[in-house]
Amino acid sequence: MTSQSPAGRPSGDEPAAPPVIAVDAMGGDHAPREIVAGAVEASREHGLRVILVGRTPELLALLSEQDAAREIPIVHAEDTLAMHEGALASWRRPRSSVAVACKLIRQGDADALVSAGSTGGVVATSTVRLRTQPGVLRPALAVVLPTLPTPTILVDAGANADAKPEMLVQFAHLGVAYAQTAHGIAEPRVGLLTIGTEPGKGNRLTRKAAELLAAAAGPGGLDYRGNIEGHDLLAGRVDVVVADGFTGNVALKSVEGAVRFAFDEIRGALTSGTLARAGALLQRRALRGLRDRMDSESYGGAVLLGLNGTVVIAHGDSHARGVAQACRLAHDLVAGRIVDQVRRRLGPAGRAPAWLHRRGQPEE
Amino acid sequence: MTSQSPAGRPSGDEPAAPPVIAVDAMGGDHAPREIVAGAVEASREHGLRVILVGRTPELLALLSEQDAAREIPIVHAEDTLAMHEGALASWRRPRSSVAVACKLIRQGDADALVSAGSTGGVVATSTVRLRTQPGVLRPALAVVLPTLPTPTILVDAGANADAKPEMLVQFAHLGVAYAQTAHGIAEPRVGLLTIGTEPGKGNRLTRKAAELLAAAAGPGGLDYRGNIEGHDLLAGRVDVVVADGFTGNVALKSVEGAVRFAFDEIRGALTSGTLARAGALLQRRALRGLRDRMDSESYGGAVLLGLNGTVVIAHGDSHARGVAQACRLAHDLVAGRIVDQVRRRLGPAGRAPAWLHRRGQPEE
Incomplete structure (x- = not known):
């Protein structure tokens, strides 16, 4: 049986399109310069499909410096999560770059989010906006x-x-x-x-x-x-x-x-x-x-597991290489259908124990 | 005001006798040989007063090997806590070397216990046998x-x-x-x-x-x-x-x-x-x-704080040097009147907050 993601992208057994990684260009100690450089590296050296999310004029200027303005699409987000912002940030800033990247995933225009922003802010924002997978009690950070x-x-x-x-x-x-x-x-x-x-x-x-x-x-x-x-x-x-x-x-x-x-x-x-x-x-x-x-x-960062979408949180002080590695990790997880695997293990249709069914969210 | 310890040894401001360390000769991976060697090192190199607690014949033989049978007194204890024994051990083995060493402290014949035995067993036994100081909710391990x-x-x-x-x-x-x-x-x-x-x-x-x-x-x-x-x-x-x-x-x-x-x-x-x-x-x-x-x-080991007596728990794999360092640490803590200092900070007569008085044990 083939299940459908909320946005209608196929997630079953047929060959999938190459994963698209939405990169939060505004999060991290060295944003946006090193983030943009990392996205370019991910595209050029690893052949990944990336989208940059953030303030278009700045990002366009940085991409142009590397002659990459036609290679990497930009999706505009006017707002930014500050590094110290935590759980409440997601309510306060619906137009932050992280929130807009989550929207791309929900719409089916991207498969994964990569951010070097504050862990608390990214966890809270993506949990609210991507929601936990059916049957999952709480998303968890894996390092x-x-x-x-x-x-x-x-x-x-x-x-x-x-x-x-x-x-x-x-x-x-x-x-x-x-x-x-x-x-x-x-x-x-x-x-x-x-x-x-x-x-x-x-x-x-x-x-x-x-x-x-x-x-x-x-x-x-x-x-x-x-x-x-x-x-x-x-x-x-x-x-x-x-x-x-x-x-x-x-x-x-x-x-x-x-x-x-x-x-x-x-x-x-x-x-x-x-x-x-x-x-x-x-x-x-x-x-x-x-x-x-x-x-x-070298490792790409922490992964927030259990959401309807793949979220990789790179170290706050990531430079281009760290961002590119995070994109690679996100790509590998999407290509390996991590969301489907979690659904199979924990979803209502999976082999979760009875107590999970009782607590599980209604199936889509 | 000068307070008295349970055994009547002075614990106020007058000069105290040199501390006596009761060493559990039977606890640790290398007991009793390395423990005895450590006690001899503590006595000869650091000038400390130590008592060995354990099975007399074995300890006497080991002391004699080092020509130390007249230097270091032995107090007999026929029983031993196994390394895997935990909290219940103290009830099961009232004649263990740790229990007998605690008795020496209660009687005023020793000031401190040093053991390389299992942390769980030593914590449980000494907590039951030395009891927490007045006002102390729980003893705690410090490393x-x-x-x-x-x-x-x-x-x-x-x-x-x-x-x-x-x-x-x-x-x-x-x-x-x-x-x-x-x-x-x-x-x-x-x-x-x-x-x-x-x-x-x-x-x-x-x-x-x-x-x-x-x-x-x-x-x-x-x-x-x-x-x-x-x-x-x-x-x-x-x-x-x-x-x-x-x-x-x-x-x-x-x-x-x-x-x-x-x-x-x-x-x-x-x-x-x-x-x-x-x-x-x-x-x-x-x-x-x-x-x-x-x-x-080099550090002597963990200290169990908050009991009526000083307890130092050396690493289970301690050799002679580690045991001697544990004895030095026990000596320094007794000489610095750690028990009195805790009493002053947390005892009913101390400056503990009101909730502590409500929970505090009756004063001796």
Whole structure:
């Protein structure tokens, strides 16, 4: 059976048109210049179809500088979300670049939104304007941790500060859909971020979530591997780490801060003393590849899963390369039909457990 | 006014006898051999008064190997907490080495307990047997993060998985007492670990805790600096980081795992390629000091604050040096009268807010 997206674009099994990425040109510390440059890079180097959304005169001038005014369409949006604006922003600014990009998705003129704007503002705006998919309780932010050989997905990384146990089960399904689509992992292993590895450890939320996750495990369900702890986040023991948005965000930022701290300390050690200085010169090459892999710009950004449309939130300080990577990620998720996969896992017609049907939104 | 501890040992302003540390000889991955060696090191190299608690024949044999049988007294305990035993262990094993060590403290024959046993077991046993200080809602685990120029204390690092907002205010006071006593910081700065730096960010628990912390700030109160995020844990922005035990434990382990990950990655980078290998040889010296500072054994371990007695929990894999450092930390905390300081901050006679008096335990 072929289902139809709200705007009537085919989303079933027939070959789809190349994904169109609506890029919020006004969000981010280096907007609009680096965003425009990133969109041009995505178009020229990766062959992606992008639309820039923002104030036309500025964007046209920047595109012209790169001789790209005919390559990349612009959709005008007169308003902008400020970097500090959060949840209420979406009501206040219906003509912001993020809101207009969401409108393009709803109309079927675009498939994905890429923004380097404030996470809170983009989450709130896109949740209100794209709405959650049928059966999805809450959208969740997924980020990628640089484990080897394949990355680990952490979900929820901050969209839901106060979550309920059944939401964590959904976050697991969202993360599994992401790991399958973006990383080609057939049966992603799922772990629950908590304290202590034995069953029964944790706080009230995770103890209950662990029960529900165990009940959702098994053939055709989740490959649930039980509790994991903070030190396992980068160990690659599972493919999807589930957490409420508060814990996930604290853990993610703790990891980021600690890695930066360790690199700074090592740089300090490497540049103290003549011998160490000599060594540092020799090692610059060896360290460069590593730093690249740890670099958040390589990953494209966080993905807001569970909405009727694909939303990628790039780091606020993204330069052109980060924006282009975010566009690539958005493209890959759309091409892999992430929205359909989530619908199959969690939608009313999917194999969601009974409690989901009770809570599920009416089918379109 | 001079108050008396339960066992009648003076705890007021007169000069106290040198602290006595009861060392749980049976807890830890390398018990009893490394624990005994650590006690001997504490006695010989740091001049501390220690008592070993455990199975006398084994301990006597190990002490004799080091010709220390007459230096360090042994108190017999026939039972041991297994490393996996948690909260119920304290009821099941009244004759465990941890329980017997607590009895020494209650009787006034020791001032502090040092154990490398399972954190859950030691927390549960010592909480039941030493009891919380008057006015203290819950004891909390404090750990030290290796920031510069002075370390940062994270509290609670795992004793209370489900905490209430008013507990977090107490954790702040416990951490302040620790920072003053162990690190000589006159007015420790306090931050609340949450997501987002603006007031009003976070989950329900931290939003309420932020209000209470702000109300407890000001002259004579806490030097409360507001929200901090995961990336600030190692940035030295505050001296005391307050969290519920679940969040604190996840953050701590995320930091530990990420630092280990970064070092491993760097080691990998340093040993790939001939040039890098040459550099690595040159840098061994520069990196050694850094590794020392990051080494948890340098810090002595976690401290359980808020009980009638000082409890230091060393890492489970501690060797002699780690045990000796834990003894030093326990000594310093007792010598700095940490229990009295907590009493002054939180006890019924202290300047605790009204809600604490209502909840406070009856004065001794």
